[in-house]
Amino acid sequence: MTQDNEATHLIAELLARKYLPRTHPRVKQALADAELFQSVEQRLAQVGLRWVDNVYADHVTLTLLSAPATRVLGEGVLNANNNLDLPRDAVSLLVVVWALIVLPKRERQASRVEPDAPQNDMFAGAKPLPSARSVSPVLSYKALLEDYGNQLGKKTRLDANLKLLERHGFILRKQDDILEGPLLDVLLDYDLLAPRILNGALSDVLAREQAQREQAALAAASAQADTPTADIP
Structure with missing residues (x-):
């Protein structure tokens, strides 16, 4: 499977499931492969989304980029919650x-x-x-x-x-x-x-x-x- 396909399948699975554990094979691959991760981020940015994770959490997810979020949802203290x-x-x-x-x-x-x-x-x-x-x-x-x-x-x-x-x-x-x-x-x-x-x-x-x-x-x-x-x- 090509890298473009890997990025597409990972994004599709995140959109369908809302979040994935960091131990998921595609998530682990994206976090370990800088080129694949960059491809994922670029594809997400094209539709106003961004990847969200941190080392203290066991899962990863997607959310709106700041500019689209403000335009669609308005100003707010907790953008994730406004979504x-x-x-x-x-x-x-x-x-x-x-x-x-x-x-x-x-x-x-x-x-x-x-x-x-x-x-x-x-x-x-x-x-x-x-x-x-x-x-x-x-x-x-x-x-x-x-x-x-x-x-x-x-x-x-x-x-x-x-x-x-x-x-x-x-x-x-x-x-x-x-x-x-x-x-x-x-x-x-x-x-x-x-x-x-x-x-x-x-x-x-x-x-x-x-x-x-x-x-x-x-x-x-x-x-x-x-x-x-x-x-x-």
């Missing part, structure tokens, strides 16, 4: 979920620390980047409703907007758990959102939740240390 025509309270929920999942996940990935890794791991920096799936926090639906329900339209609107976010690939649901979806850390601009959130209204909330996680980890470690071991006969 999907989400209501305002769904946008707010998306930002909250992104902050609670992506920010701690990126911190773990940057420090090369798995969730169950010992805190005194001296060689964490030499390890490969952990996958998003292995280090993404899991949110509790009940905790999300309790902490943010009043601000996000209470249970009825929260449930409806969670379904929207799941349908668009931003989150995954497993009973009471809310997990990172394939597009959460791809379509939202980390460099744009992270400073606004860390220096804005959610900063106190995130700091409090981080302190609670650390306290829970210390309590679990202390409980494990206090547990008597059975004598070996």
